[in-house]
Amino acid sequence: MSDYVVRQITDAESRETFDLLVRSLHGNPPSDERWAKVGGSWTADGRTGAFHDGEAIGIASSFATTLTVPGGSTVPMAAVDGVGVRADWTRRGVLTAMMDRQLHDFVRRGHVVAALHASEALIYGRYGYGVATRMATLQIKKPAPLRESVDLPGRVRLLTTDDAIATIPSLYQRIDTHRPGLIARPELWWPIAFDWHLHPDGGNHRVAVHTGPNGDDGFAVFHVVPQNSYLDPERGAALEVHELHAATPEALAGLWRFLLSVDLIEVVHARNRPVDDPVGLLLVDPRRAHTTGVDDELWLRLIDVQAALAARTYGSPEPVVLEVNDRMLPDNRGRYRVSSNGVERTDDEADLQLDVDTLAMLYLGAWQAAPLALSGRITGASAETLARVDALFQTGTQPWTGTHF
Secondary structure, three states: OOOOEEEEOOHHHHHHHHHHHHHHOOOOOOOHHHHHHHHHHOOOOOOEEEEEOOEEEEEEEEEEEEEEOOOOOEEEEEEEEEEEEOHHHOOOOHHHHHHHHHHHHHHHHOOOEEEEOOOOOOOHHHHOOEEOOEEEEEEEEOOOOEOOOOOOOOEEEEEOHHHHHHHHHHHHHHOOOOOOOOEOOOOOHHHHHOHHHHOHHHOOOEEEEEEEOOEEEEEEEEEEEOOOOOOOOOOOEEEEEEEEEEOOHHHHHHHHHHHHHOOOEEEEEEEEEOOOOOHHHHEOOHHHEEEEEEEEOOEEEEOOHHHHHHHOOOOOOOOEEEEEEOOOOHHHOEEEEEEOOEEEEEOOOOOEEEEHHHHHHHHOOOOOHHHHHHOOOEEOOOHHHHHHHHHHHOOOOOOOOOOOO
């Protein structure tokens, strides 16, 4: 018998568990003033806690949203927005117990997938999560003018804090590029993850909106960080791009032009960008733009493998029979025939074997099959089979999420 219990939290335990999460990530719990602004977004629904003698020792939090999959359809998704165990209770099975209960709760709620951003890369693979999207960190040194041939039919305006809070949620909803990996942002996401950053205590970010021929079609959130010092008083500041979303290539180019034209800036940094962001190609001198890193972004977990596979589209080679293993959700175990016509369970001989975390890596099209086989994540497949897997699962656009939670 363990000396703790794992269960859904109550509304009365919301602040206690939020404070626990923040402390487990080495942050400072919110003041009463901040809690009054963000507490409404931290409700008990979807949140699993571990308790010892009535005191919270762990939390695994989530909220409901949707994920865009290849082909443009969406599936119900649980966004795991916070997992933490109190420091004096780590290495005692608390995390595994919470994750097990949470996954089965996702099944009960009808989520097809779950996803998270991992604070440590070694934790979540054992629970069936795999890296499904990646993000690039960009650095652009000024001056960085755009090529004269870049078509820029729109304009950019800055919003006040109040206007940004009122305007951006509906604008984000209208920016639908059908890129695999994008998620919907429910109402409870905005106070914690957006509104707070616009206030001085949250970073004092600014918001710029691009307007094209058909109205507002993109926005950027950014803030400026001074770099000058006593020894280097004339050094220009750094402009940090917190997020950038655009419905069209013209809106994307227009927002980049604006960000790269802000005065008294030496360098522009953008951490969470798609790996295929074209900013370097827009510049007169492409060498002014550097990709300084590529990191994991969204970790995906298939909760209902058959429903997830059936929701997306595929290429048109011969079918492939996948044998999937899932240690924590055994109903997912079995063989699936995947073809351009869809997905079905089968008893036919498998063309390859893989765990559910590896299937999540293939699912949005971010990875090719051969490197996954080389690393031992895919077994039993010939080179010809791996090529068929790529032809089925690869997409024309790199997946990207662009939303932190």
